[in-house]
Amino acid sequence: MGEQAIEFIRLESAQAIAEETARRMSAAARRAIRARGRFLCVLAGGRTPLAAYSRLVDQPEDWAHWHLFLGDERCLPPDDPERNSRAIELALTERVAIPPDNLHWIPAESGAESAAGRYDALIADHMPFDLILLGMGEDGHTASLFPGHVTPTDVLASPVHEAPKPPPDRVTLTPLAFASAPERLILVTGAGKRKALAAWRRGADLPVARIAALGRTDVLMDSDAAGD
Template sequence: MSYEFNSYPDREMLVIALADRIAGELRGALARAERVTMAVPGGTSPGPVFDDLCDVELDWHRVDVMLTDERWVPEDHDRSNTRLLRDRLLVGKAAAARLLPMYLPCREPEERLEELAETIRPNLPLSIVLLGMGTDMHTASLFPGADTLRDALSRNAPILMPVRAPGADEPRVTLTAPVLGGALSKHVLIFGEEKRAALEGARGKSAEDAPINAILDGAQVHWAA
């Protein structure tokens, strides 16, 4: 497994460089295809990247944007990653992009999982995926100890998997390892010494113990303290 580790003097420099890199990759992908798809995480770390990216000049009306994973809560819920996208990425020039949903109203994700997967299927492989990583070495909603982790890591995994994990307050739905790992361009964003140590600690571990290892091969890792 090999990946490129990019270290930056500070978080502001990382955000500027990463947003510029993704914008360039989107332009390149749009030159080769009529539509392109970018998958991005929720959480606090990517917000500043979204703030820079949303006003980049490109053909956003030909870009499909989706989440790598989502909490199974309504889109107006405080913990909704979709809400974050609508507030910070799908604004400005990027408001012209099309959002592929990762939540549909129902009680449990299993009820409408296939319906969601069918909207994603024509957009694979992903052109670009941006991921984060937790100190437990999870990425997207591929958590160590999650009930469906082994199936989500399988090379025969479906597009989406429902996830229930220790410490997670609600069910989640996530793109599976083959979908994330099969993206044409992969970026991992991490901040802080603790996460750098976790990334280094993932070396040699199985993907079940360190799910980040399922997608790292060929990825660009972007880190600042």
């Protein structure tokens, strides 16, 4: 699909992006449940995605048919506040009636290799996804796909070692998995992301650019990240 499938959408603030993300998640869920009886969504960690999830708590969603997955996870104990799964539990899943069996977290506490193998098998049984949410780091990484790291092309989930930000051991979905959805939504907020966002828009070969180019992708960026 390529570049023409990527749309950069500027909103004024991170709050506006959180509100628009929540609206889009709700709409995607309704479409998927109406069409197939379930909504399969890959979630990102980070401040703005978590703010979006919190905005869904009081919405009349058909929670029994939501299935949630993760784009990446840190190899830390399950109750560590730095785990994406734990942050999402606090923001959303402990506050709404999503069945526990519908929460498909990465078992990263078992180690990167073991967890990646188990998650690869799990998501293979559930794909394709309906919506994939991602963020972007100041170096242009997304999920735990970092610049300079080689990512396998023949698996859905991969171990990550020596990540440039702590903790060094992680598990990430791969481009093969991120391609398995009709749409991707990438959230970019804050002035710290401005340089990488500008480089991406100029054509730099960044991990986030490679994932966005897999198919239909909307990039929600706030004014601080977009700059002038």
